[in-house]
Amino acid sequence: MIRNLPTITLALAALLTLALPLPAYAQSRGDAPPTELAQSTPREAGSSAHFRVIERFPERDPAPPQIPAIAPSSPFAPIIEDVERESWASAHRKLQNPELRPLLNDDASLRFLAATVAMQAGHPAQALTILNDLDPARDLPILADYASLLKARAALALEDAHTATLAAATVDDKSLLYPDALTLLADALQMAGQPEDHARAVEVLELFLNAYPRHSQAAAAREQLATLLEESNPTRAAELYLNIRQERPLSPAATRATQRLRALDAHLTEARRRLLDDATPERALTLARARFDRHQSERVINDLSNALQQWPDAADERCEALYLVGRSHTKLRQHTAGTPVYDRILETCPDTDWELRALYLGGRGRWNAGDRQGALKLFERIWQEYADHSYADDAMYFAARILRSEDRPEEARARLRDQLQRYPEGDMAKDAHWLLLREYFDRGDFQAIIDHVDNLDKTGEDDLYTKGRLHYFRARALLQSGKKDEAAASFIRVAHDHPMSYYALLSFNQLARLQGSTEGLDICATVGPACEDHLPTNLQATPVELPDELERDTGFQKASQLLTLGLTSLAQRELTALRTRHASTPSTLWALASLLDAAHAYPISHDLARRHIHGWMDAYPTAETRRHWSIAYPTPFKDTLTRYAEQRDLNPAIIYAIMREESGFNPRIESWANARGLLQLIEPTARRIAQRDGLEDFSFDLLFDPTLNIRLGSAYMHELASQTASHPALIIAGYNGGFGNVSSWLDDFGHEDLDLFVENIPFGQTRDYTKRVLMSFWIYSYLYGDARVPALPFTLPSP
Template sequence: MIRNLPALPLALATLLTLALPLPAQAQSRGDAPPTELAQTNPREAGSSAHFRVIERFPGSDSLPPQIPSIAPTSPFAPIIEDVERNNWASAHRDLQNPELRPLLNDDASLRFLAATVAMEAGHPDQTRAILNELDPARDLPVLADYASLLKARAALATEDAHTATLAAAAIAPESLLYPDALILLAEALQKAGQPEDRQRAIEVLDLFLNAYPRHAQAAAAREQLATLLEATHPGRAAELYLNIRQQRPLSQAATRATRQLRTLDAHLTDAQRRLLDDTTPERALTLARARFDLHQSEHVISQLNTALERWPEDAPQRCEALYLIGRSHTKLRQHSAGTPVYNRILEHCADTEWELRALYLGGRGRWNAGDRRGALTLFERIWQTYADHSYADDAMYFAARILRSEDRPDEARDRLTAQLQRYPEGDMAKDAHWLLLREYFDRDDFQAVIDHVDNLDKTGEDDLYTKGRLHYFRARALLQAGRNDEAAQAFIKVTRDHPMSYYALLSFNQLARLQGSTEGLDICATVGPACEELLPANLQAAPVELPDELERDAGFQKASRLLTLGLTSLARRELTALRTRHANTPSTLWALASLLDAAHAYPISHDLARRHIHGWMDAYPTQTTRRHWSIAYPTPFKDTLTRYAEQRGLSPAIIYAIMREESGFNPRIESWANARGLLQLIEPTARRIAQRDGLEDFSFDLLFDPTLNIRLGSAYMRELASQTSAHPALIIAGYNGGFGNVSTWLKDFGNEDLDLFVENIPYGQTRDYTKRVLMSFWIYSYLYGDARVPTLSFTLPPP
């Protein structure tokens, strides 16, 4: 038992901790703190201190509010850069420099940084020595809770349960670190070893699990609590172990839980023993669901096919198992292999939720496998049997596309007309309208295009990929009908109604074509007043003001200090909570985003603008909003990116546009398909490009290095450019869909103009990606490049 506590007995300290009210988020939601904003260190994307500004008007933007930062000339600058990259050993080595001692002694924040580095580098004794000379409440009040938690961790690592308990108990429930403190407190009490301490540890863990049942450490807490309860309450311990097996079936914790459950066999009920049986359908499905979520598709197929052979024919889990097998084949694009699986669902699972899913996915699978008639049959069953389901209008639209591909235009038109009559507000209505227009274009019936759009009360175009589409093609129909003046006015209307959109970009280029010239990088000079009014040159940005509300927020003060020290992984939780607290105040969110942008926390700052502040893209950039656009479309890694852009003969705008889409400027990100880094390169492509670019000793892990990733990603773009006459749309489509597909599409319908070619791309993901990234390419060109509106050739190169 821990003894001789100064002033406050342990029992009282622990009970006071237990009696403290739950933090607000736990009281209201019974859940963990908000989801993290980014997957890795947010400042990594801006850690270089040697950027070369590539903005068109350098120095014209007013300086935004700043989060304090260490000067590049400071001896701590390289240490903080190491901290940002989690290079703890290097940072710790540099901190041993005797010349830094006076600076550390004079700055409590730097001492806290040194203590954190020592802990992460595996030197908890040094962490304790540093923190023993620091009074957090007096010397570092902003980060007092972080210092206390660090002290508890270090004490626990050096077997000092007494100090660990006191430090963990000092953290208030209002702190975002409170859940972590409870876990450490329970562990420290358990290590104390006396019965009364173990009982208090149980109480602490109960408090934690009641308040934070879905916290990231909940499984560890359950395991710890179950271990403590085995001797006195084996039934409850078994329930906790079974919960771990259910919630984290593929984890090491589940393996340990299984082992402990077998030692508790005498205390298990029959129902619990059944849950422990790995051969049951219930357990097989639990494992399969977990593997499916982790994209272990081959394993799901193998595991469940084997399991199905053992299950009784009437097992209620059979339909879901078949569905997971079918979906796994679909994920792997094994459409022919998936067809018999979906057929089995349709045969054995009629009148269940699985039937509808099998009709939908089976229809799409047959379509992808080339069985159009089979797909039509399944789609028809959807709108006839499940007429009120959201899949019904999808099925009618898909059927129309198939009929159109089979050169059955009259039947396709009838199907689309029926779809719009039955589901005028459906989410596929906008696509049905477009497909009707597409047929009119095929017949050169331009008046039908104009009449169709003019007769619509609303288009239903409500997303990034369709806003302005119908009115753009109405303008195009006027142009092809020889009504040039009307077409020009119609294109101008699209540019005004849909600022900085894909269809506005096309419209500006069409206006330039009407003037008879698209020469040069910037077509604004050709378009004239319509462009000059909406996209003024030399646009300066007004600074984003820092509201008093944000500046006074304790979480903001904590996050600012942590960012200054390079401890972005710690700052992330505070930043997430800030975003949640101020979600309904755009001005405060903009101030936060601006500060994060100034601190080079680009994955977080641009994501705030991109996903959590709404409506700002409904107008062109102005002096008031120009800063908003630069936050949402930042330019990290300027030195490296501009150097390789120049070497490759590429516009920096296209590299930035693809980077924003691929990684959100997070250099450490990895996709489920194992694409890595800023430009999301997969290993085969990266190795091939590395060899061609003369890079020796390439390894896959190097793709997390920003410089190397930009080098290889830009080389791949240069390869695509050489294959596509450097057409931006084709480079973008090739980056997502592969040049082999682009080459096929050029052969199949490359005689079409650019706008129709993009609409014809058969892969929805690549079609939308091309529109989205072309829009970003325009925005980057306007904000930082030489072209307020970049030129797009409507005539595509030969395959």
């Protein structure tokens, strides 16, 4: 029996486990100084002989503390690098060097690091030996909870229930590690084996599930708790097992739960026995929902098709089942097969949300299947019967596109105008305006374009794919009309109003064309002050300062010390919680992002700027904001990427732009389509490129290696460059949509200039991707390359 167990109290904490990126390299255009960050005490952070402090810039009095970093000359430098890369076996081998022992004995934080490495490398006995010599509260106060939890894990791995219990129970209920400590505590108490210990384990698991019902370990906790309660409280055990079957129906835990429920049959009510029947339509629907979320479309169609006849026509469950079958056909692009399913919903589920969804998806399905008239009828029902729904303006816009494709321009124009009159601020208004302008371009009616844009109070352009589009094409219409001075002024306005945007990039290129030259890497010099005033050379960044309230935050102090030790994934948990606590203060978020960037946590640092801090892209980079831009557009893996860029004759900016889009700099990411790594390569493409590049012994798992992924991804970009005359827009479009499609598009509308060509790309995903990545290509070129504005040829090569 475990004795002297501290009292457990309840505290809610937000947890997010984040992927660990690899180290980055220096940046080239203008040095971006680090955030001024908190420094741990010498006892906590390590001997000053082995750490260097990042230089403060600019100086301020009193000088704020900063996060220490390992000195390149320190014997711990290669170990920290291994830890950052999660190369635990390598780090563990290096830590066995006898020369390091005195240094480890001198520093509690380094001993904690050594214990972490030992545990991760599969040596729990060594980890526990190290931790037994530590008093976390005295020797490592900032990271006491981390040391205690690590000790509990090591002891549990060695089946030392007593030590594991005592260590886990000392984790404070305010710690982010508290939920993990509760599950470890329950495991240790159960391992102890005495009835009293089991009773305490039940208390701990109930506490955990009440506090964290959606935690990633909640299902395991329910199963563990149910096992403990089977004899003393079989009714509660059955409730927990049924919850697992309902919430995780496709998991192995659900299979085990079913087996245990059958063993508890004597304690089940008739209602609960019915829930065990996998042949019921209710169970079929539960399983289908889970399979639909996992994209097991064929199985959804098969299973629900057999169950449908068991429900009456008007039953909500039957409507949902039909919807899942229809959506599964849509996912599989089986639009003809999906049509009768949506029709059945319209027949049997009137005046429901299912009817509206069937009208929308059925209309799109018929359109994709070539039944344009059938699609028009369904879309018209939406704006007639559901005029106040957000689908209504979508339906009118889709109808206009169908009419336009059937060469019925007057009807299409009337539908678009009706849409804009009814829904002037609808989310499809910007697209309706553009479709009208596109028709005017086809007719050569440039004055109609100018008049239409001039008469607008609002364009509705609210995203990076459309901001500036209507005024850019107004400038194009002026140019086509021979009004060069007015066109130039309009292009300047677009570039001024929409900084670093896709349409600003096009506008600067148009201005260079008006000057008669787009030669050279940097067309900003050709454009003159209209560009140079916005994009100065050698822009030096000012530092991102650390707010006092953040510096005092315990979570920040923990993150700082973890980052010092290279334990970035643990630090990211603390930093994510900090982001939540300080979400309303942009200056604090920038300090967090800068800290993460300095710690090489690029997937998180750039995403923080990209998705959680707003407004900073509304102006061109300045000395005050240059650091913000470099955080949002970092340059990890620089040595490797630059080497392969030179070998492939590629601009590094285009590789970085594609990498940022594909993986967000996470080398371990894998998509639902099984694309892997930094540049998201699928296996057939990777194997073909590997063979062509002379890479022997290729395996799909190697795509998680950053160097190999950059090698093969850049080789694929080189292949695309050779097929597209190295045109940046075509390389980017080909990387997303495939060269076969790009070649076909060049055949169909490659006679158009670049701007109209991109707007004509029929795949919305590829069209948006091309705009987004071209914008990133420009930003990388400005921040780190030789071109403040890269040249884009408007005349496209022949396929």
